[in-house]
């Protein structure tokens with residue numbers, strides 16, 4: 001069986017760190033409120049002139065270095081973002097050029113906070129079909145560019161950053177003990193589009209727009225749907241909750257992560273949590289968390305990593321990867 005096996009990961013965070021207290025200078029909010037409701041303590045914001053592709057390229061280079069590879073070894077770039085540099089071309093082709101890839105192909109995926117999981121599923125299909133041998137899967141965002149800084153209920157939640165994971169086609173015996181992606185589970189339901197969206201776009205307002213969200217409603221869907229998709233992906237992989245070594249959830253809110261982990265039966269010491277330092281970086285949050293945990297030496301070869309995410313769409317899903 002051909003599996004998409006992890007071959008290196010990396011991340012990049014812009015230099016500027018914004019502490020919760022900074023928001024309290026201009027808004028009726030507090031570090032205490034943000035911390036207790038979300039778990040967020042700080043986030044990174046891109047500098048003026050620093051774009052999503054800049055973050056993505058830095059994360060891609062870190063992943064290549066981690067895998068001992070160069071751009072010439074990669075034959076596809078699949079990049080998840082809701083904050084592309086431009087409406088087109090894709091942000092992925094900018095990465096392709098920057099890492100010195102002149103062959104293969106590159107494209108973006110748009111599933112907002114669930115984008116990285118959707119990108120993993122795409123990469124898995126491309127590798128297993130033989131369309132590519134080694135894929136750079138990236139989540140990269142500059143959400144600071146689409147925030148309404150007068151809306152305290154949304155602007156305190158998000159941050160900028162990028163993470164990258166290289167997946168390589170490798171023959172494995174076939175079964176739940178294989179290394180690589182063992183299962184993915186994807187969903188969306190456009191009936192909930194109004195709960196979380198950006199109020200602009202090229203074909204409607206001609207502006208980039210800003211994030212609008214019904215936080216409590218999203219929260220309720222998140223806890224139910226994340227536990228469901230995580231359970232479904234594990235079953236499809238032929239594994240159970242007891243097999244999970246690491247839960248790497250989308251980093252939106254510590255309370256969502258805690259409740260989901262509880263429903264999935266994964267103890268909190270097995271959950272990778274970076275939301276306190278990154279905020280919600282949308283499609284970048286899972287590969288960022290994965291790369292941070294990996295760089296700290298927490299994830300060992302053979303470990304089962306369960307990833308899950310939900311966001312605008314609503315779109316949600318999970319992936320099971322044996323490291």
Ligand code: ACO
Nearest residue numbers: 029030033037113152153156215216218219252253310311
């Ligand atoms: N500081 C102070 N008060 C605030 C702030 C703030 N930053 N934001 C909202 N409030 C106020 C509200 O105005 C409201 O005041 P009111 O009662 O006078 O009207 C009060 O706090 C309670 O607001 P709620 O929305 O009920 O607060 P809640 O406990 O639900 O927390 C939050 C809000 C953190 C947004 C929560 O609903 C949440 O995390 N939802 C999930 C949404 C999410 O994470 N989305 C990210 C994208 S999707 C995803 O990645 C999962």
